[in-house]
Amino acid sequence: MTNTTMSARLAIAGQIAAQAAELALGFFNRRDAIEVSSKRTQDFVSEADVAVEQFIRSQLAQHFPQDAVIGEEMGGVLTDAPCWVIDPIDGTSNFLRGSPLWGVSLGLVENKKPLIGIVALPVLNDLFAAESGKGIFLNGKPFRRDDRFEDVQIVSLGDSSDDKLDEASAFYQGLRAADWSVHCYRCTTVGMVFAAKGIIGGHLQRRTTLWDIAGGTVLCQEAGLDTVVKFARTADGIEDYRHMSVAAGTADLLSAVIPLWPGFEPK
Structure with a gap:
């Protein structure tokens, strides 16, 4: 209800x-x-x-x-x-x-x-x-999220100045090869809101921060999207909220991501 x-x-x-x-x-x-x-x-x-x-x-x-x-x-x-x-x-x-x-x-x-x-x-x-x-x-x-036209495959891809360009390029190419059109809004919040709203199939960002995703994560979860958030760890093992990753999207999107993102686990 x-x-x-x-x-x-x-x-x-x-x-x-x-x-x-x-x-x-x-x-x-x-x-x-x-x-x-x-x-x-x-x-x-x-x-x-x-x-x-x-x-x-x-x-x-x-x-x-x-x-x-x-x-x-x-x-x-x-x-x-x-x-x-x-x-x-x-x-x-x-x-x-x-x-x-x-x-x-x-x-x-x-x-x-x-x-x-x-x-x-x-x-x-x-x-x-x-x-x-x-x-x-x-x-x-x-x-309620608009789930019509899910076969129109569009994903938001976050970017960071910390990205290694060869890895980022390979990730982009892998998504395109899996028939996903890729948008980059230069705003994590917008990507996650658009995913929760149903404008796109999801938002992927391998390098982000807690303040970028704290609001959008709950929206995506409550929209029914599979949502995976991970903290990086400092040298002494402490979870670092300044270095995180997020994947929020439909089951089809996250299935396409698995072979492209080493260490990624949807559950």
Whole structure:
């Protein structure tokens, strides 16, 4: 049975994300006047990223003062306790170029498992919210993934400046050889939302971070997609939320991925 009402916690988090999306959209509409810096090659941060994260952190402190927080711009420490994970503007490059393909992502992780996921796509006027085992809401209303035309095989492929180009090229070629058309949105959040929405068959990203996927993972799981998330480990064996991988998609897609992705396991 589809839930018709959100939990109080999901509703509050959704309101925070909606307000953050409005703030981000204001920056987007005047982006020619905002300050921008570069973390590394093709990895940008703007004053909008920082302001949106600060806003979300202040709201979380007010409503959920007992919970920890990790954000892309201000960091944090991941433990097994409940922890909110913020990507204030995922797809900053798209944001700066004027593309609508960027989002605000907020997730709640406990025991390193995403339990709540909220993603706002401000330019597209979409706010997705989901809680593990309780379904998805789009702009406050229950939502079900569109599974028509699954034989039109389209997949989103995430990329990273850390990718080894020969491996990335081989992965792309393997997907194409398996008759999958490949999109690259330059925004993990958009790829995962489009997969959950049913626009594409799934999103694959071999190098990502917890803040990129914490919101979208729950959406994909609640949409009925097979979803595999893995942490890399540091030299001393600690799971590293800055180095992760994600595969979320239909059973057909994940079957095609197995021979292309060494070490990948769908279950």
